[in-house]
Amino acid sequence: MPASSAIDTSLTMTDLASPASRTVAIIGGGPAGLIAAEVLSQAGLNVDLYDTMPSVGRKFLLAGVGGMNITHSEPYPAFFSRYAERSPMIAPLLRSFSADQLCQWIHALGIETFVGSSGRVFPTDMKAAPLLRAWLKRLRDAGVTIHTRHRWLGWNVDGSLRITNADGELALNPAATLLALGGASWARLGSDGAWLPWLQARHVEVAPLQAANCGFEVSAWSDLLRDKFAGAPLKNIAMGLHGHALRLGECVLTGTGVEGSLVYALSAQIREQINLRGSATVDIDLLPGKTLTGIQKALSKPRGSRSMSKHLHSQLGLDGAKAALLRELAPREAFADPLLLSE
Numbered sequence: 103m104p105a106s107s108a109i110d111t112s113l114t115m116t117d118l119a120s121p122a123s124r125t126v127a128i129i130g131g132g133p134a135g136l137i138a139a140e141v142l143s144q145a146g147l148n149v150d151l152y153d154t155m156p157s158v159g160r161k162f163l164l165a166g167v168g169g170m171n172i173t174h175s176e177p178y179p180a181f182f183s184r185y186a187e188r189s190p191m192i193a194p195l196l197r198s199f200s201a202d203q204l205c206q207w208i209h210a211l212g213i214e215t216f217v218g219s220s221g222r223v224f225p226t227d228m229k230a231a232p233l234l235r236a237w238l239k240r241l242r243d244a245g246v247t248i249h250t251r252h253r254w255l256g257w258n259v260d261g262s263l264r265i266t267n268a269d270g271e272l273a274l275n276p277a278a279t280l281l282a283l284g285g286a287s288w289a290r291l292g293s294d295g296a297w298l299p300w301l302q303a304r305h306v307e308v309a310p311l312q313a314a315n316c317g318f319e320v321s322a323w324s325d326l327l328r329d330k331f332a333g334a335p336l337k338n339i340a341m342g343l344h345g346h347a348l349r350l351g352e353c354v355l356t357g358t359g360v361e362g363s364l365v366y367a368l369s370a371q372i373r374e375q376i377n378l379r380g381s382a383t384v385d386i387d388l389l390p391g392k393t394l395t396g397i398q399k400a401l402s403k404p405r406g407s408r409s410m411s412k413h414l415h416s417q418l419g420l421d422g423a424k425a426a427l428l429r430e431l432a433p434r435e436a437f438a439d440p441l442l443l444s445e
Contacts, residue, residue, distance in 0.1 A: 124148050127263060127276035129254045131158025132292075135282035136237060142280075143244040150276065151246060152265060153292065154253040159234045160291040161284070166230025171222045171363070172208065172215065173201040186370055211236040220351065220363075256300035286311050312377075316369050317361025321381075327430050332357040334423035339364070340390040343371045344383040350390060355423055388424045394444060401440035410437045 124147050128135045131153030139149045151158070165171070174181055178193075181201065185192040205215050205223060213233045214226045225233060241248070255264035255271070262273040286295025301308055334355050340348035341364050351364030365372075368384070375382035389397060397418065405413040411429075414420040420428065428443075436443040 125150060125276045126278045126280060127152065127274060128280045128282060129153075129263075130282035130284060130292075131155070131248065131250070132282060132284050133159070133162055134284075135280075136241065138280050138282055139241055139246045140237075140244065143241065143246050149246045150249060152249045152252040152254060154251070155292045156250055158238070158248060158250065159230075161288060161293065162234055163230050164288075164291065166228070168363075169228045170225050170230045170233070172225065173204050173223045175201065175217045175221045175223055184367075208233065211240065222363075254297070256297075257304070285314075287313075287316070313373055314369055315366045317356060317359055317365055318369070318372055318382075319359040323355075323358070324430060327355070327426055328357050331355050331423045331426050334426075335362070336360075336386075336388075336423055336427065338390065339424075340387040341365070341368060342385055343368065343375060344385050346371070348385060348387055348390070355427065386427070388420065388428060389418060392418070397444040398441055401444055410443075 126142050126147050126149050128139055128142075128149060128151040131151055135151055135153070136158065139151050143149045174184075178196070178200075182189045182193045182196065201223070208215060208225070211233060213236060215223050216226055217223055238248070249267075252265050252267045252272075255266055258264055258273055260273075262275045263279060265272040265274055281297070281301075283297045284293035286298075287293050289295075295311055298308060298311070332355060335352055336355065337352045338350075339352060340350050341353065342348035349364060349367060351362075351367065353360050353362030353364045372382045372384065400417040401413070403417060408416070411421075411425060414425055414428070429437075432443060
């Protein structure tokens, strides 16, 4: 059973055929809860969806700030591999509802998509809000009732759901309950992980919560890098766990470390290394389109009275955040040795 979703197995869909027991309660208003509401309402069931926040889809909207990456257009074998040790479980699900089908579903909401240069798929307006509005309209038209500012507190002794709102505590007895609770990644947006002990008390096996799809802290940025380049993008780079193959992409320098799509893609590997050793080392190629020989040749050209910073810019186009990161991480003596600096 996935850590973030579970259904009350005391009732089956056959049981729900009874007119007196056709209401399903969904706890959680993120994408998992919303798509569950859509599927169940299409099956003719009454759906009540509860979320603790003032509105649903808070983290979904936050994803829109970064461009709203929906899925990926890469071939399925590569796509499945992104799920690492869970790929055997995820692959059948992706075959039954593929990336192409997801795009068709979005198009049916009136939202057009495009494939970016990285192979990622985005809405044409790069925003989440229009998609969410159209989705919520579809759900309401299907009869789904959404209850915001309703917080689930687990179960009463008699098995009823404990739900609290501004008027007090409710005890609800739906025919079935579907949990779509998210993890513990952002309490301010509703993902606080408070549900963990309630499921464990009911002997539901839950995988330990770990950071995923996240940024990472660097041991210590200098004040100069932090003050001048926090928020600056590193475009067209390659990154990988030390000793492993590098992946192309881009990321962002932050005041405490790095984040962005390339970092997120490597986050599971980085996390496992941190779990094992307490820290992780990544390699970054700032100029993946150039060979080492070409870089060495360019840097070996006479620079006259120009500073190394200007030489890097004129010969390699290296400036801004990339040059600052090189200055931050390369040993001081490397700036007097073009061959050493190129490596």
